[in-house]
Amino acid sequence: MLDRDMNERQVIRMAHDMHSGDTERRILDSVRRLFAEKGYEKTSIQDILDDLGLSKGGLYHHFKSKEAILDRLNADEWAVTARLLDKLIERKDMSALEKLRVLIVSAVDAPDHLDLVRSQLALLKDPAFFTANMRFWSTRLPESFRSLIDMGVQDGSIPTAYPEEAAQLLSLLGNYWLMPCFYPADRAGMEHRIRCLATMLDAIGVPVFDETLILRTTEGLTALTPEEDTASA
């Protein structure tokens, strides 16, 4: 089990390292921070240039617009999940249900991933970024869950009559409802919420949240509580 986790971590790290160059990496790091601090709308191209000491041409060589940078931030995030998913789908030594669990663990229990999510919490308050994310969570991300759930219907590990609905709900509830930045909760509240989700998913034949995953998800998501909430708690 530990070996498996190491493999997944390596996959995640590899994906992070695949940015095409130092400048691009610097631009993305800067923009992620600026978007989080000032909001997407209020961050100007000039702000980005000032922060990096870069010329307009230097920036436009990599990205044609602010929107293109945002798309790239989202695409990078997605690429990590997509690569992990591809690796998981190929494996013959696990049921689809176990693969789905690994995918969820990778989202809530990988320090790198959590750091990235944490850096985007403020950004999620920005309407343009939030709306783009919601759209992704309602359209493209469910397709990934769907492929694993269909495998589970085939191998009998996910005996559901609602594969499409389960895929949509895992994506929507996992990325929105479970997130303490949208629905504040302390640790106990988070565990209760995840037990509620587990009960509902069990009822539609998607028994992905066993006791271990409930507790790991609780820990991972509690760690995403925005700082102002923990400070005042």
Place this chain on the structure above:
Amino acid sequence: MLDRDMNERQVIRMAHDMHSGDTERRILDSVRRLFAEKGYEKTSIQDILDDLGLSKGGLYHHFKSKEAILDRLNADEWAVTARLLDKLIERKDMSALEKLRVLIVSAVDAPDHLDLVRSQLALLKDPAFFTANMRFWSTRLPESFRSLIDMGVQDGSIPTAYPEEAAQLLSLLGNYWLMPCFYPADRAGMEHRIRCLATMLDAIGVPVFDETLILRTTEGLTALTPEEDTASA
């Protein structure tokens, strides 16, 4: 009937308010119809003026922008729900579960309400409007569901260990996941989705979707399919 103590100034003021109320009512009726027919984005201020035979100044006296009119329509719409909720809470002849069903029926089965929702479908693509709605659905609306669910825990009709979670999910899933503009579905797909929701809510002790409500909700929400979808279907 005039109060004897009312002075002339107050009478003039009252007359002005009454007249002002009439114009406002006329504006809101017109705009609601125009938004429903043409959609929010495609309705111009000039369309509204033409429809009412009103001057620009006459309109701006009441509303500073198209967005302000929409805010007002939303606030009015919410007030209708809030009043219905108050009335329902007072009734002694129904269980809390039955009251919750009435509330849901009023949202999916009232022609006026559906017209307003339909008129806003295009608008929900606007990031600012969408984000504001999502925030309302995750914060204020669940409070209303929560008051009824708590009553149901008391009277035994809603035997749930997850009152807060159920309130959040009814609001989020009912306003977002069930909506065909966000998650496209034909009639059969919509019914399947609602049966999935019914199964999940049953499992957490919130048996609100009985066979009747499943079918009424299916009809109401299928009618909200954006026109470009039905045209191409």
